[in-house]
């Protein structure tokens with residue numbers, strides 16, 4: 174067989190590990206050939222391809238980013254985008270495509286499969302961990318480790334100065350990173366997109382903590398968290414498409430300082446959470462996903478997504494992964510709340 178790979182949407186640690194696994198499994202196990210499409214869906218739309226060999230993909234497991242690069246190009250918003258993808262598949266004599274991406278990539282893959290007959294399998298990735306029908310996406314664990322490390326560092330300086338430090342983390346629609354990172358880093362309050370910010374409760378919790386002699390606090394806020402009266406991200410994105418987030422941490426720090434009287438500063442972790450080497454967990458998950466996706470292609474099981482369910486790698490129909498985000502499990506937030514204040 175001949176198969177293509179693309180990586181779409183925001184990058185995350187582990188993408189290169191998936192590419193390496195697909196190439197290795199295809200060549201060694203199935204004697205198949207693999208090509209890479211560059212820059213997400215732009216690759217097949219504009220027919221930008223490169224060969225992927227064992228040699229060219231060795232030593233990649235620990236490398237962050239993606240050697241195929243990525244983009245947020247949506248072929249359904251390009252002139253004859255889907256038709257051009259099918260032409261490129263034909264031109265390169267490909268039997269199937271593995272699309273590695275988040276929710277947007279899943280939706281495009283689903284439409285390409287159901288409306289144009291593209292033989293496609295999806296591997297879910299995103300640091301946000303918000304893709305449905307899989308317990309975890311790779312990239313998430315690395316991001317959580319980066320947040321935990323940052324909170325450890327913020328703790329020592331917050332304590333030295335008797336400050337409240339607000340740490341803004343990624344997570345546009347879901348608070349997985351904020352919640353897991355906050356639990357791991359011992360946060361005193363965590364704010365997530367799933368629940369409007371109750372500023373009175375934040376202030377009361379910090380004051381209570383300071384009243385019991387802890388003169389510093391760490392607050393973690395997801396970039397998608399919203400103050401009660403501000404528009405939701407979903408409303409904003411209806412008008413503008415993929416909105417650039419950031420700023421809630423700074424906004425919150427000003428309010429906390431004003432209402433508590435404690436000196437408060439904000440730090441934004443931003444793309445630091447997406448860069449660098451994947452954690453060991455993400456390397457293993459990405460490798461398992463890549464091998465399973467390759468098997469599915471060779472079994473001609475198309476229109477499927479690989480998924481971590483429990484500790485097993487299974488495959489699910491793409492319909493299960495599209496149109497609904499996997500928001501934070503609020504029972505985990507309950508655990509986090511035990512340590513607030």
Ligand code: F6P
Pocket residue numbers: 183275299300301343344345396417418447
């Ligand atoms: O979807 C992953 C993510 O990292 C979000 O948490 C964040 O809002 C977004 O990507 C940022 O995307 P970009 O780097 O394109 O601005």
